[in-house]
Amino acid sequence: MSKQPTTVTPVGEGVARISWVADENVDVVRREVAAALVDHQRVEAHVAVDDETGQRTATWSGMRREGIMRGVGGDLVVYARLASDTPVHEPGGFRALLNSFLPRKRAISQMLIRDTTEPEPRVLLCQLTYKQDWDLPGGVVEVGESPQDAVVREVEEELALSLPAGPLLLTDWLPPWGGWDDALCLVFDGGVHDSSIVERIVEQEREIRSAAFCTAAEVADRAADFTARRVASALRNASPGVDGPGPTYTESGR
Incomplete structure (x- = not known):
């Protein structure tokens, strides 16, 4: 059975939601996020709180952690990238990415x-x-x-x-x-x-x-x-x- 591809689904005006299989390559997700931002102002992902691999994939694909969405089916960590965000390869963009998920006291x-x-x-x-x-x-x-x-x-x-x-x-x-x-x-x-x-x-x-x-x-x-x-x-x-x-x-x- 072939692996399902990474999918990008519009969920609102200017907003798309991306999902991927558990073992998807980070580079693939990063490319899909960049492609989606051509037509959308925001690309987001919802990752289960116990899915550490998925959270790493979301982070290193350039999406910033925004918080936890509580739900009946389990809590989800919300990640997103905006078209206006500073590129991750620039120092300010990389610092903002790290700042989104590092612990805060x-x-x-x-x-x-x-x-x-x-x-x-x-x-x-x-x-x-x-x-x-x-x-x-x-x-x-x-x-x-x-x-x-x-x-x-x-x-x-x-x-x-x-x-x-x-x-x-x-x-x-x-x-x-x-x-x-x-x-x-x-x-x-x-x-x-x-x-x-x-x-x-x-x-x-x-x-x-x-x-x-x-x-x-x-x-x-x-x-x-x-x-x-x-x-x-x-x-x-x-x-x-x-x-x-x-x-x-x-x-x-x-």
């Missing part, structure tokens, strides 16, 4: 803000609307945004405080949990301030219920255990004692 920026309480400063924590645990102010870094700029933006958006972000105190890796992918949490030094700074806070109602300076005991009581460990590590780095600074890298606060 979510980043969270937080700020450690302390007050002048003696003998140990308290830490500013936020009571959040979307979870029971309290946490340091901050949030997710946007695509293409500096983590240091992100934490300044988040603190201003959430609390209406304009505070510069000082040195990086801690990098904490957060493993996958409860439906979340893993992430890197970067804690920046927000400095030491008079406790009256809380009077200037205007909570963003959508995300923040309240904010307060908390003692170490209150941090342990109000925050998740991994958050409490992260706060303790960041504090050691911000105010090193006789034992020296704490770790600059932790995993889930450890």
Whole structure:
């Protein structure tokens, strides 16, 4: 029985979908993609998430990975190439191709803000609307945004405080949990301030219920255990004692 050829099927205005047999040569698929782009603005392929060979074929034929389409019959990885895409043989086109499928890590920026309480400063924590645990102010870094700029933006958006972000105190890796992918949490030094700074806070109602300076005991009581460990590590780095600074890298606060 002869092998079925690679097929290109129009699926919409200016859009074609390409499919091929499992052992098809990448060069053949690449030529068919190029030929289809003469008459179409977009050529796409849907490849099963467990078909690693098919995903390699799609990639090295010049199609960029766009995401996963979930479905009853099984999830599919969507690949596509546009007529306007930079040619893969050019540096910009090759980098864009690699960027489409290489792993991406979510980043969270937080700020450690302390007050002048003696003998140990308290830490500013936020009571959040979307979870029971309290946490340091901050949030997710946007695509293409500096983590240091992100934490300044988040603190201003959430609390209406304009505070510069000082040195990086801690990098904490957060493993996958409860439906979340893993992430890197970067804690920046927000400095030491008079406790009256809380009077200037205007909570963003959508995300923040309240904010307060908390003692170490209150941090342990109000925050998740991994958050409490992260706060303790960041504090050691911000105010090193006789034992020296704490770790600059932790995993889930450890």
